[in-house]
Amino acid sequence: MILKAVFMGTPDFAVPCLKAMLDEGIEVAAVVTQPDKPKGRGKKLAMPPVKELAIENGIQVYQPKRVKDGEFVEILKEINPDIIVVVAFGQILSKEILSIPKYGCINVHGSLLPKYRGAAPVNWAIINGEKKTGITTMYMDEGLDTGDMILKSEVEIGDDETAGELYHRLSSLGAQVLKDTIGAISKGNAPREKQDDSISTYAHMMDKKLGAIDWKKQPHEIVNLVRGTNPWPGAYTGYNGNTMKIWEVAEYDSCTGDSEPGRITSVSDDGIVVSCANGCIIVKEIQMPNKKRMKVSEYLKGNEIEKGVSLGA
Secondary structure (H helix, E strand, O other): OOOEEEEEEOOHHHHHHHHHHHHOOOEEEEEEOOOOEEEOOOOEEEOOHHHHHHHHOOOOEEOOOOOOOHHHHHHHHHHOOOEEEEEOOOOOOOHHHHOOOOOOEEEEEOOOOOOOEOOOHHHHHHHOOOOEEEEEEEEOOOOOOOOOEEEEEEEEOOOOOOHHHHHHHHHHHHHHHHHHHHHHHHHOOOOOEOOOHHHOOEOOOOOHHHHEOOOOOOHHHHHHHHHHOOOOOOEEEEEOOEEEEEEEEEEEOOOOOOOOOOEEEEEEOOEEEEEEOOEEEEEEEEEOOOOOOEEHHHHOOOOOOOOOOEOOO
16 A cells, blocks of 8 residues: 655654655655754755755645644645654644544654653753663654654664764664554554553753753763763853863763862863762863864864863853
């Protein structure tokens, strides 16, 4: 059975899923994505990545400011899809939209539900020190990522893996799980499992304030924050009145741990050793105002980092 589909998605994460549907010969009657947004220093309007792929493949694109608006709902009813696939779309679907497709609205989510419902599951899995995560497909309902689960696929999180690296891996995995899900739906044997709300967790949206490093935290907590906010919003701290972005750190074993949290205890080409709760971390890659990201060894060739300075607000 060839399903007629509408695809709703916006960022890079959603692109492999749309590509997989096209590769599988699924009829994608329309793509729905967020409006174009200003980007870069020139603030030129930029298309969402999903829109670019849709245009390349001659697919009709819609970009409603509010997908719930009656005028757009009528467009969806006229298209009359068998299935609506939603991947990192960025808007909530109304009950009216959820009821349109014969086989329901299917969501590809970047966590092992019911853990990490919400907007930033990849980031929070790393920040919270999870050792594994994955992809879950589900039938959408009116709640936020609360619908019945269809298929899951689990992956290990690398010890040094950043949110950006994991995001890329999960986007590819999501495409495979989506193919399997649509295949099961088309054959009429897709599983359906209710979520256990009692063990659910929420991954709220990231913002720049979340990148502020609290040096009173444990070494592993700081390392996980740096990994989980890379590449956005990025971890940072204050250094002599300037904002120092911190891109790569590691726990540092050769540490007495008797300095106040945030104090720089040593500086070398290996990195900047900073005291924190019950230990130290070593900062290996930084970015100072109006400069590029660079290894500490590179930065020290033309600049100084003072031992004994306390980092922070």
